[in-house]
Amino acid sequence: MNTRISKIIVALVVLAMAGISPNLYPAAMAGYGGMPFFSKWLLIPSIVVIVGMFLLAKKQQYNIISRRIWVGALAGIIGTIGLEIIRILGFKMGWMPGDLPKLLGVLMTDRFMKGPSTWSNILGYTYHYWNGAAFGMIYTLILGRKPWWYGAVYGILVGTGFLLSPAVNAMGVGFMGSDLAGMIPVVYTAHIVFGSTLGYLTYKWLRNKAWLLKM
Numbered sequence: 001m002n003t004r005i006s007k008i009i010v011a012l013v014v015l016a017m018a019g020i021s022p023n024l025y026p027a028a029m030a031g032y033g034g035m036p037f038f039s040k041w042l043l044i045p046s047i048v049v050i051v052g053m054f055l056l057a058k059k060q061q062y063n064i065i066s067r068r069i070w071v072g073a074l075a076g077i078i079g080t081i082g083l084e085i086i087r088i089l090g091f092k093m094g095w096m097p098g099d100l101p102k103l104l105g106v107l108m109t110d111r112f113m114k115g116p117s118t119w120s121n122i123l124g125y126t127y128h129y130w131n132g133a134a135f136g137m138i139y140t141l142i143l144g145r146k147p148w149w150y151g152a153v154y155g156i157l158v159g160t161g162f163l164l165s166p167a168v169n170a171m172g173v174g175f176m177g178s179d180l181a182g183m184i185p186v187v188y189t190a191h192i193v194f195g196s197t198l199g200y201l202t203y204k205w206l207r208n209k210a211w212l213l214k215m
Contacts, residue, residue: 018138071206140202
């Protein structure tokens with residue numbers, strides 16, 4: 001098989017797997033299943049496949065792909081730290097309806113009636129940061145090295161997707177969180193910080209500018 005086509009196939013598999021994680025919580029809130037089931041049968045296998053594709057790319061010396069996976073994941077995690085700072089401040093000010101990572105952990109461990117535990121908090125925050133890594137990989141695999149503001153626009157799109165998702169609808173805070181004063185500005189600010197950080201770091205750390213189908 002042509003090397004270029006092989007690289008694109010590996011990238012597409014990683015993209016498909018990276019897209020699973022951010023959609024699990026909205027899917028659970030939409031009633032398509034529970035987070036314990038999704039975590040066991042979708043989240044963990046998707047992570048295993050991504051790691052496998054990364055190792056395959058390294059073995060085959062698909063350096064563009066392996067670099068984009070690694071840089072995207074790391075930049076996404078760092079960007080999530082910035083997002084978390086804004087989110088926590090918003091939560092402390094009463095502008096967010098709940099502590100999302102802790103809620104995720106409660107749902108993943110089926111402790112909704114019992115409340116969070118140390119283990120559920122670890123799982124919830126790990127899942128939250130993995131989502132940041134997943135969004136980072138999606139960004140780098142599709143776009144490659146782009147100016148930081150591409151990342152800012154990407155962050156706005158991700159934030160809009162969150163506000164329009166069943167996850168926000170299930171919180172009972174109105175359309176896009178409009179019933180809770182401050183939620184929309186907090187969400188957009190947090191995601192702009194995430195996206196700008198992602199865009200800046202990937203611009204510094206990547207060299208290849210080609211988008212997915214031109215690699």
